[in-house]
Amino acid sequence: MPKIISVANQKGGVGKTTTSVNLAASLALAGKEILLIDMDPQANASSNLGFKLTVQDNSIYEVLTSQCHIDEAIFNFASTDIQNLRILPSKEKLAAIEVELVEDLSLEERPFLLKEKLDDLKELENLNNFDYIFIDCPPSLGQLTINALCAADTVLIPVQAEYFALEGLSRLIETVEKVKDQWNQHLEYEGILLCMTDDRTNLSKEVSEEIKSYFGSKVYSVSIPRNVRVAESPSYGKPVILYSAVSRGAYAYINLADDFLERNEE
Amino acid sequence: MPKIISVANQKGGVGKTTTSVNLAASLALAGKEILLIDMDPQANASSNLGFKLTVQDNSIYEVLTSQCHIDEAIFNFASTDIQNLRILPSKEKLAAIEVELVEDLSLEERPFLLKEKLDDLKELENLNNFDYIFIDCPPSLGQLTINALCAADTVLIPVQAEYFALEGLSRLIETVEKVKDQWNQHLEYEGILLCMTDDRTNLSKEVSEEIKSYFGSKVYSVSIPRNVRVAESPSYGKPVILYSAVSRGAYAYINLADDFLERNEE
């Protein structure tokens, strides 16, 4: 049974997609079987791995609206360097789901649409050999993120070491606790990851310290520095470890993958 | 009649709140009467100006749900340095509006809830002397952003000079054109603003060039450099021009205010 990890934070631009893609790729490079699900209508995770979908292609939208079976929307990442990374991509149309869910499903059914589809996956022998499934969430606490939290075993929270991101953290924790109480009792924290840190500024250091003192061991000892190679890699359709393996950004995500495996496989 | 400008971009973390707050403050400092409306449940614009609302306080949520009249939710920015900046703050509860709008209002009525409330403002003599009203939008193209676009005369689009932000721009333009066709014929572009630029990286320069070549004169000649003083100012409850007036960030927003007035008042 694969472990399902949602990567979530309603604050925009904190590194959710960058972390989903680069942690998934680093773990695949370490030999793990990985599925990355793009649950954001912006479809940044999909394009970061070179997927630009047309209206005919299947995506998470067709899966959630039962227009296709989940295994018909899973694609291989086209790279000879990483064999075991697959993706369930997104498209713009997914934005319509928020309204469709409210109109079509009852209050009790809405949060579990994605979970049901992932349960379908478990019945399919050939697809069931994933070690980890990552879900990249949009910058909101709407139905898409709620569905991801209800389907997940754990939640990984990227945080930018800045003021607004710190402020939003308490609201995210409230939402996670609510989801845990009402819909998904076994939801736990995978960890809190400091992203785009800059050791030259007091702001970054002070906010990082504040988060570490508040959340203790939940915070990964590895933090991801701001590194232009990380921001460049999506335009080449690659994770940063393939685009610029010797960069500080690639190095940090490889360290994160080590830390992740230590927490999960020891 | 005040001019209404929505500050929108569904991509997260590109500088919507920072631009709304600092452009509004710079224009108020230049003697204009300004109202800033926070239409984001994250309430970052509110906290950037020192407002932390309790459940009893009125906010845009109480206005939209007709629990109070619009003039009962407008507050003065508490600073002797800037007299003519007022704010209609937000609170977390606003997130519930997305679902409430779908359940309570018809498809035709949903986009115009904010516009109707702002029309109420026009009837109130004492409040009608605003020169400009800015609306800070959340990172999505849901009902809150649609309402802001339907209430606005123009839309100001902050863009980060990075790959994902560039990709999302075409989707935002599609949405603006759709709103223009279906609901708000006179909606125009106020301008496209490059935020968090970094002259030391090729990525920032290349993406900036691409945006300028595509959008031409719609792009402000002023761009906002990445400057740590800008990111520090919200933790002091102030716009950057009051927190650190001699910083590159403050200087850029003052230049933007000049450019904005040239486009609007000549």
Ligand SMILES: Nc1ncnc2c1ncn2[C@@H]1O[C@H](COP(=O)(O)OP(=O)(O)OP(=O)(O)O)[C@@H](O)[C@H]1O
């Ligand atoms: N460590 C890093 N160094 C430099 N740039 C980074 C880093 N991490 C992310 N970025 C860049 O910062 C921007 C925001 O990151 P990203 O899009 O991953 O955040 P997000 O939380 O997924 O955003 P959204 O809320 O829109 O989904 C992107 O342009 C990305 O390329």
Ligand SMILES: Nc1ncnc2c1ncn2[C@@H]1O[C@H](COP(=O)(O)OP(=O)(O)OP(=O)(O)O)[C@@H](O)[C@H]1O
């Ligand atoms: N010019 C700048 N220099 C340095 N930091 C900046 C600058 N502009 C914005 N920031 C910081 O970058 C982060 C993102 O900016 P901001 O919150 O304004 O974006 P946003 O588009 O409103 O985000 P959201 O999508 O969550 O609403 C914030 O922490 C902010 O303080």
Ligand SMILES: [Mg+2]
């Ligand atoms: Mg993202």
Ligand SMILES: [Mg+2]
């Ligand atoms: Mg904002």
